[in-house]
Amino acid sequence: xxxxxxxxxxxxxxxxxxxxxxxxxxxxxxxxxxxxxxxxxxxxxxxxxxxxxxxxxxxxxxxxxxxxxxxxxxxxxxxxxxxxxxxxxxxxxxxxxxxxxxxxxxxxxxxxxxxxxxxxxxxxxxxxxxxxxxxxxxxxxxxxxxxxxxxxxxxxxxxxxxxxxxxxxxxxxxxxxxxxxxxxxxxxxxxxxxxxxxxxxxxxxxxxxxxxxxxxxxxxxxxxxxxxxxxxxxxxxxxxxxxxxxxxxxxxxxxxxxxxxxxxxxxxxxxxxxxxxxxxxxxxxxxxxxxxxxxxxxxxxxxxxxxxxxxxxxxxxxxxxxxxxxxxxxxxxxxxxxxxxxx
Numbered sequence: 001x002x003x004x005x006x007x008x009x010x011x012x013x014x015x016x017x018x019x020x021x022x023x024x025x026x027x028x029x030x031x032x033x034x035x036x037x038x039x040x041x042x043x044x045x046x047x048x049x050x051x052x053x054x055x056x057x058x059x060x061x062x063x064x065x066x067x068x069x070x071x072x073x074x075x076x077x078x079x080x081x082x083x084x085x086x087x088x089x090x091x092x093x094x095x096x097x098x099x100x101x102x103x104x105x106x107x108x109x110x111x112x113x114x115x116x117x118x119x120x121x122x123x124x125x126x127x128x129x130x131x132x133x134x135x136x137x138x139x140x141x142x143x144x145x146x147x148x149x150x151x152x153x154x155x156x157x158x159x160x161x162x163x164x165x166x167x168x169x170x171x172x173x174x175x176x177x178x179x180x181x182x183x184x185x186x187x188x189x190x191x192x193x194x195x196x197x198x199x200x201x202x203x204x205x206x207x208x209x210x211x212x213x214x215x216x217x218x219x220x221x222x223x224x225x226x227x228x229x230x231x232x233x234x235x236x237x238x239x240x241x242x243x244x245x246x247x248x249x250x251x252x253x254x255x256x257x258x259x260x261x262x263x264x265x266x267x268x269x270x271x272x273x274x275x276x277x278x279x280x281x282x283x284x285x286x287x288x289x290x291x292x293x294x295x296x297x298x299x300x301x302x303x304x305x306x307x308x309x310x311x312x313x314x315x316x317x318x319x320x321x322x323x324x325x326x327x328x329x330x331x332x333x334x335x336x337x338x339x340x341x342x343x
Contacts, residue, residue: 024209024229024230024232024258025122025208025209025232026056026058026066026068026120026122027056027058027066027284028054028056028323029056029282029290029292029306029308029321029323030054030292030304030306030323030325031236031254031266031268032238032250032252032268032270032280033052033294033302033304033325033327034052034054034072034325034327035195035202035204035236036050036052036072036074036116036118036135037052037054037070037072037118038193038204038206038208038234038236038254039151039193039194039195039204039205039206039234039236040116040135040136040137040151040152040153040191040192040193040206041137041149041150041151041193041194041195041204041206042074042114042116042137042149042151042193042195042204043074043075043114043115043116043135043136043137043151044074044075044076044077044112044113044114044115044116044137044139045074045076045114045137045139045149045195045197046076047076047109047332048075048329048330048331048332049073049074049075049329049330049331050072050073050074050075050327050328050329050330051071051072051073051327051328051329051330052070052071052072052073052325052326052327052328053070053071053325053326053327054068054069054070054323054324054325054326055067055068055069055323055324056068056069056321056322056323056324057321057322057323058308058321059310059314059317059318059320059321060318060319060320060321060322061317061318061319062314062317062318064124064125064126065124065125065318066122066123066124067122067123067124068120068121068122068123069120069121070118070119070120070121071117071118071119071120072116072117072118072119073116073117074114074115074116074117074135074137075114075115075116075331076112076113076114077112077113077114077115078112078113106145106198106199107144107145108141108142108143108144108145108146108147108198109139109141109147110141111138111139111140111141112138112139113136113137113138113139114135114136114137114138114139114151115134115135115136115137116134116135116136116137116153117132117133117134117135118131118132118133118134118135118153118155119131119132120132126161126162126163127159127160127161127162128159128160128162129157129158129159129160130157130158130160131155131156131157131158131189132155132156133153133154133155133156133189133191134153134154134155135151135152135153135191136151136152136153137149137150137151137152137195138150138151145198145199146196146197146198147196147197147198148194148195148196149194149195149196149197150193150194150195151192151193151194151195152190152191152192152193153189153190153191153192154188154189154190154191155188155189156186156187156188156189157186157187157188157189158184158185158186159184159185159186159187159215160183160184160185161183163183185215185216187213187215187229188211188213189209190209190210190211191206191207191208191209191210192206192207192210193205193206193207194206200239200240200241200242201237201238201239201240202236202237202238203236203237204234204235204236204237205233205234205235205236206233206234207231207232207233207234208231208232208234209229209230209231209232210231211231212228212229212230212231213228213229214227214228214229215227215228215229230258230259231258231259232256232257232258233256233257233258234254234255234256235254235255236252236253236254236255237252237253238250238251238252238253238268239251239252246273246274247271247272247273248271248272249269249270249271249272250269250270250271250272251267251268251269252267252268252269252270253265253266253267253268254266254268264284264285265284265285266282266283266284266285267282267283268280268281268282269281269282270292275296276295276296277293277294277295277296278292278293278294278295278304279291279292279293280292280293280306282306282308284308286311286312287310287311287312288308288309288310288311288312288320288321289308289309289311290306290307290308290309290321291306291307292304292305292306292307293305293306294325300328300329300330300332301326301327301328301329302326302327302329303324303325303326303327304324304325304327305322305323305324305325306322306323307320307321307322307323308320308321308322308323
């Protein structure tokens with residue numbers, strides 16, 4: 001597989017601590033459909049087991065572009081039947097399609113804990129990152145309509161560099177450097193987050209790669225090169241506006257910070273008809289625009305798709321980015337198929 005020289009440099013910078021450092025973790029356009037992927041505090045937030053599968057192909061058409069696939073699952077440790085008036089409860093069968101009148105009865109759920117699992121594979125050119133970690137969160141009601149969740153997660157990541165995929169163009173390179181072997185490195189994974197949520201809003205903050213760690217791509221063949229995996233901070237917020245009893249509009253924002261890069265900002269808006277179908281749009285500062293759509297395919301099954309249009313110089317070689325997500329709701333007491341909380 002040919003890796004263009006400029007893109008190979010970008011791949012390597014993503015794992016090296018240099019002034020031109022890049023974001024080391026994947027982008028997600030549909031983060032609002034699964035905030036758990038960014039914040040472990042959401043584990044067990046609903047009164048059922050929530051499973052999500054996602055596949056993202058970034059900058060389609062560019063060889064070696066990022067491809068990210070993940071699986072997440074989280075559930076409350078104690079599944080109480082809170083009833084239709086709680087944050088994690090669900091409507092009886094005669095209210096199986098949610099709208100504004102249903103949400104007016106919202107009450108915060110009792111204090112409870114949740115656990116979760118994330119398995120993620122992120123491939124960019126010759127680099128591959130496979131990560132698996134578990135999460136624990138605790139949700140505390142602050143008032144009748146307001147809750148705060150605190151979460152942590154820990155696990156391990158395997159970082160791999162496939163030497164045979166390195167392409168140095170026409171440069172003369174020691175044949176030993178072009179070995180077909182793979183260098184593998186293991187590192188611990190730790191994340192933490194807070195999530196404040198209520199009837200129509202959420203505010204969250206999380207840090208991934210909480211503990212910085214050095215990484216050295218070196219063996220007997222490759223010239224040693226050291227770098228550092230640094231913390232990534234995410235701050236998200238959203239508010240649901242009701243447009244009548246059936247339609248809701250959820251604008252949201254995500255701010256990313258990776259030292260020493262400037263702040264990254266994503267602005268998102270999702271228009272939803274009850275809990276049946278939705279469309280949305282997003283803007284990633286200085287990077288591009290995105291459109292998204294989704295629906296409830298069947299009882300307990302949702303699907304979402306997004307397409308990103310790149311406005312940077314990469315649009316000359318990229319056909320945009322595609323992201324598909326499928327979700328499953330397991331063990332829901334009621335006939336309703338959707339979360340009461342704002343995503």
